[in-house]
Amino acid sequence: MAPRRTREAAARAPAAPPRAAAPGTGVAVTRWSRPATVTVAASVVGVAVLAALPYLAGTGVTQALVTLFLLVSMAVLWNLLAGYAGMISFGQQAYLGIGAYIVWLVSKTGMSPFLGIVAGAGFCVVAAVPIFALLRPLSGGYFAVATWVVAECLFLYVTNQLWLGGGTGVSLSGQLSAMPPVLRNAYTYWLALALMAAVVAGVYLLVRSRFGLDSRATRDEPAAAATMGVEVQRTRWLAYLLAALGFGAVGGVLIVSTLYIDPATVFSVNYSADMLFMVVIGGIGTMEGPVIGAVVFFFVQEEFAGYGAWYLVAIGAVAIVVVLTAPGGLWGQTAARRGWSLLPVGYRVRAPGGGSPGPPGAPSGPDGAPGPGDGAPVGGDGDG
Amino acid sequence: MSTLAVRDLDAGYEDFQALFGVSLELAEGEIVALVGANGAGKTTLLMTIAGALRPWRGAITLDGTDITGLPDYQRARSGVVLVPEGRRLFASLTAEENILVPAGRRDAGPWTLDALYELFPMVAARRSHRAALLSGGEQQAVAIARALAANPRVLLLDEVSLGLAPAIVDAFYRLLPEIQAAGVSILLVEQDVDRALAASSRTACLLEGRVVMTGDSASLDRDALIAAYFGAPAAPPGPAVRT
Amino acid sequence: MTWVNDILQGIFLGGAYALTAVGLSLMFGVMRMVNLAHGDLAVCGTYLATTVMAAFGVPLWAAMLIMVPLAFVLGLVLQLSLFGRALRSGTTAPLLVTFGLSVMIENLLLQVYSANTRGVGAGDLDVAAAHIGALVLPWLAMLKLILALVVIGGLSVLLRFTAWGRRVRATSDDLAVARLQGIRVRPLFASVTGIAIAAAALAGTLNAVTTGVYPTLGALTLIFAFEAVVIGGLGSLWGTLLGGMLLGVTQVVVSQVSVPYALLASQLLFLVVLAVRPQGLFGTPQAAG
Numbered sequence A: 001m002a003p004r005r006t007r008e009a010a011a012r013a014p015a016a017p018p019r020a021a022a023p024g025t026g027v028a029v030t031r032w033s034r035p036a037t038v039t040v041a042a043s044v045v046g047v048a049v050l051a052a053l054p055y056l057a058g059t060g061v062t063q064a065l066v067t068l069f070l071l072v073s074m075a076v077l078w079n080l081l082a083g084y085a086g087m088i089s090f091g092q093q094a095y096l097g098i099g100a101y102i103v104w105l106v107s108k109t110g111m112s113p114f115l116g117i118v119a120g121a122g123f124c125v126v127a128a129v130p131i132f133a134l135l136r137p138l139s140g141g142y143f144a145v146a147t148w149v150v151a152e153c154l155f156l157y158v159t160n161q162l163w164l165g166g167g168t169g170v171s172l173s174g175q176l177s178a179m180p181p182v183l184r185n186a187y188t189y190w191l192a193l194a195l196m197a198a199v200v201a202g203v204y205l206l207v208r209s210r211f212g213l214d215s216r217a218t219r220d221e222p223a224a225a226a227t228m229g230v231e232v233q234r235t236r237w238l239a240y241l242l243a244a245l246g247f248g249a250v251g252g253v254l255i256v257s258t259l260y261i262d263p264a265t266v267f268s269v270n271y272s273a274d275m276l277f278m279v280v281i282g283g284i285g286t287m288e289g290p291v292i293g294a295v296v297f298f299f300v301q302e303e304f305a306g307y308g309a310w311y312l313v314a315i316g317a318v319a320i321v322v323v324l325t326a327p328g329g330l331w332g333q334t335a336a337r338r339g340w341s342l343l344p345v346g347y348r349v350r351a352p353g354g355g356s357p358g359p360p361g362a363p364s365g366p367d368g369a370p371g372p373g374d375g376a377p378v379g380g381d382g383d384g
Numbered sequence B: 001m002s003t004l005a006v007r008d009l010d011a012g013y014e015d016f017q018a019l020f021g022v023s024l025e026l027a028e029g030e031i032v033a034l035v036g037a038n039g040a041g042k043t044t045l046l047m048t049i050a051g052a053l054r055p056w057r058g059a060i061t062l063d064g065t066d067i068t069g070l071p072d073y074q075r076a077r078s079g080v081v082l083v084p085e086g087r088r089l090f091a092s093l094t095a096e097e098n099i100l101v102p103a104g105r106r107d108a109g110p111w112t113l114d115a116l117y118e119l120f121p122m123v124a125a126r127r128s129h130r131a132a133l134l135s136g137g138e139q140q141a142v143a144i145a146r147a148l149a150a151n152p153r154v155l156l157l158d159e160v161s162l163g164l165a166p167a168i169v170d171a172f173y174r175l176l177p178e179i180q181a182a183g184v185s186i187l188l189v190e191q192d193v194d195r196a197l198a199a200s201s202r203t204a205c206l207l208e209g210r211v212v213m214t215g216d217s218a219s220l221d222r223d224a225l226i227a228a229y230f231g232a233p234a235a236p237p238g239p240a241v242r243t
Numbered sequence C: 001m002t003w004v005n006d007i008l009q010g011i012f013l014g015g016a017y018a019l020t021a022v023g024l025s026l027m028f029g030v031m032r033m034v035n036l037a038h039g040d041l042a043v044c045g046t047y048l049a050t051t052v053m054a055a056f057g058v059p060l061w062a063a064m065l066i067m068v069p070l071a072f073v074l075g076l077v078l079q080l081s082l083f084g085r086a087l088r089s090g091t092t093a094p095l096l097v098t099f100g101l102s103v104m105i106e107n108l109l110l111q112v113y114s115a116n117t118r119g120v121g122a123g124d125l126d127v128a129a130a131h132i133g134a135l136v137l138p139w140l141a142m143l144k145l146i147l148a149l150v151v152i153g154g155l156s157v158l159l160r161f162t163a164w165g166r167r168v169r170a171t172s173d174d175l176a177v178a179r180l181q182g183i184r185v186r187p188l189f190a191s192v193t194g195i196a197i198a199a200a201a202l203a204g205t206l207n208a209v210t211t212g213v214y215p216t217l218g219a220l221t222l223i224f225a226f227e228a229v230v231i232g233g234l235g236s237l238w239g240t241l242l243g244g245m246l247l248g249v250t251q252v253v254v255s256q257v258s259v260p261y262a263l264l265a266s267q268l269l270f271l272v273v274l275a276v277r278p279q280g281l282f283g284t285p286q287a288a289g
Helices: A034-056 A060-085 A093-108 A111-133 A141-157 A182-208 A210-220 A223-225 A233-258 A268-280 A286-309 A310-326 A331-336 B042-050 B072-078 B095-100 B112-119 B120-123 B137-149 B164-182 B193-199 B223-229 C002-031 C037-056 C060-090 C093-113 C137-163 C163-173 C175-180 C185-210 C217-232 C237-258 C262-276
Strands: A028-030 A346-350 B004-014 B016-026 B031-036 B057-062 B080-083 B156-157 B183-191 B201-205 B210-216 C129-132 C135-138
Touching: A028 A093, A034 A060, A034 A182, A060 A233, A060 A268, A060 A286, A093 A141, A093 A182, A093 A233, A093 B095, A093 B112, A093 B183, A111 A141, A111 B120, A111 C262, A141 C093, A141 C163, A141 C217, A141 C262, A182 A210, A210 A223, A210 A233, A210 A331, A210 B095, A268 A310, A268 B016, A268 B120, A286 A310, A286 B201, A310 B042, A310 C093, A331 B156, B004 B042, B016 B183, B016 B210, B031 B042, B031 B193, B031 B223, B031 C060, B042 B080, B042 B156, B042 B183, B057 B072, B072 B080, B072 C175, B080 B137, B095 B137, B095 C163, B112 B120, B112 B137, B112 C163, B120 B137, B137 B156, B164 B183, B164 B193, B183 B201, B183 C175, B201 B223, B210 B223, B210 C137, C002 C037, C002 C135, C002 C137, C002 C163, C002 C185, C002 C217, C002 C237, C037 C093, C037 C185, C037 C217, C060 C093, C060 C185, C093 C135, C093 C217, C137 C163, C137 C185, C137 C217, C137 C237, C163 C185, C217 C237, C217 C262, C237 C262
Parallel strands: B031 B183, B031 B201, B080 B156, B156 B183
Antiparallel strands: A028 A346, B004 B016, B004 B057, B201 B210, C129 C135
């Protein structure tokens, strides 16, 4: 039975030396490409340049970039859940909050906030276990809203706990407040940059691994995947726990950068809305999409926040239009369609020999990106 | 002019082509049987005629009017009704409610609720029972009654005998002439070649998506048909046979 | 005797939750669609009612006579333009689209009406109550419960005894075969969504008489509606009623002990039901998954 993806008639696999050739057949399976090498090299250089920025630019720039780095991290992590593992969550802000509050608690003891971030991320993984165990049986929309309910529960709980600052929130003290502001800004900036690099690299390696294949199979056809030996449950668990870890770390960096949080803000579902917009508009189910979406979202936010809530209305409208008419998002509709991939995660087959007439080996389709919509059409309400 | 005409139909699922240039005709009040091994494309053909599947190429006409572009619910309303493989009743509805569901042409023909209960007395007896609780034979009766309630011009029967005891299947086949007499043309898919030949005036054999043999059921060489069924073609692909 | 009164108030509150939730329950039961904008659409209806009241100087009940049919039409339009397309696009599209719609509505309301809580005047209705011994029977609360019973009962009757109801149930059982039997699914779904939104708007407006309305109220509204549906069991309208009542009773009873935790208590009830019986009280075991 042919693959489910629509294949491009003129397959343009990026030029690359074959990585592995099945002996005697001349058919090669590649997982890499020259644009990918360029991208990775450029990213490494880019990170180095960005790391030097506190020495070169003012705090206005670095603080704005911190926001951008956190947005990228959140988008990539949300896409890990929604785009690769097929679980849409509107409750990841729960882990933002937990991570942030743990950092605050740790800093009260005088320990370094960096340790606090690690502790917060770790605690989030622990907290995620009973939460996912509870929510696991739910499907689709019900899972999504239930994650939201969990975040709301945390909000309600924290708001009523005076020792956690109640509804007024808490300010970060300890080591950070003792630092001179310039140093503190740099420290925050490097934390955010390191986190973003770790998240993107980590998620990328993860998706390229066995897990990536398993989770995409599970996302598309759980029953079929299970019959082929994919450990569906374990894959979902891994995705959820890793996302909790990541969001916990993001929450920790969040409080380090703002020095103050309150439950209404940190547990707000607005974060989930932002993640959804970034990933959907950028390109759900791809590595490049969330990054692009985050960058676009960042600039839109910078540019239009002055117009009040109208820009959110506009973004909501754009997201709806994208989902219904261009579900691949910016990246999916343009580059991925053509088989381009800056950060390839899939497997490509190259036909034997060069210069042979006839159709070249078909690529496996847009790397890991789900098809229009996200797979089997439900049938909806048809055309009638 | 034939009631139903299928010309050069190509159809499939996503990348997988299931039908290759299938042509078929059905005259008014005629019964044509479609035989073939599993996966030959019989159900796909019926689904495409019924409109559940969009053909890639080709045309379908009803009484000369092109219905290829019509969506499934409009084909049913125009008189092309499918009894799906495996019955597929509405499980939470009663037998009677199932029969009352079809919309559009209920007043256009002879198949009133009473007429259907006369045709299927076993259904009449269980009319208030939920469809999920009926026996296989009763479910099949309800499925056929449901399709007839739409007063079809063309009735598409997909493997009526599936999972049913031979005696019950005999009973269904005995009813076909009565349905035919009301002017309904029937295209039926049947795994049992003998039954197909006995019930129909013409038979077509599908193999891997192509019509590999057609002919009058009465005079069709049974051995040749069996050979075509399994893929040793004893006759070239049959052209559309006109009555 | 006060605990009897508390339970009674909880039941009334439950009626309000159920009325809010019935549209959500209906949409999921028939179309397998979770409308994340459900709460916001209820709030939309409320704002519409207050605007009509302010613009034409009419009392609440008159404004609602205008608003509820408009909400029905809004439901039709949304289904035909957005939701239908989303359903056809896959299983995640409806979530993304309705969530996007939710954000749009909230921010639109924020811009147009400001973030301040707006009151919904109903004369004396919001405080008037009958007293039977030690029991307090607020008229408004009873009205909401009665409406919940009327709407759920009415829908049950329509679903069981009318041709429309038959078609709805058939389509919900097997969409593909329903189409093959000639059912026009698009207008059918549109009518279902219309009813759902009209009920939500009705409920939201009546609830706002007590609490006032503000643009982000939709989120909490959705959560309670969702919880009532899940506790009661997906696909069961009467289950939704029961679910709403359990939520209401929990909230009122706990608020006697500790007001701040009353809201949290109902959330925890939901989580407990989820842990112990994920299909809800009246749901079939596979309904949740």
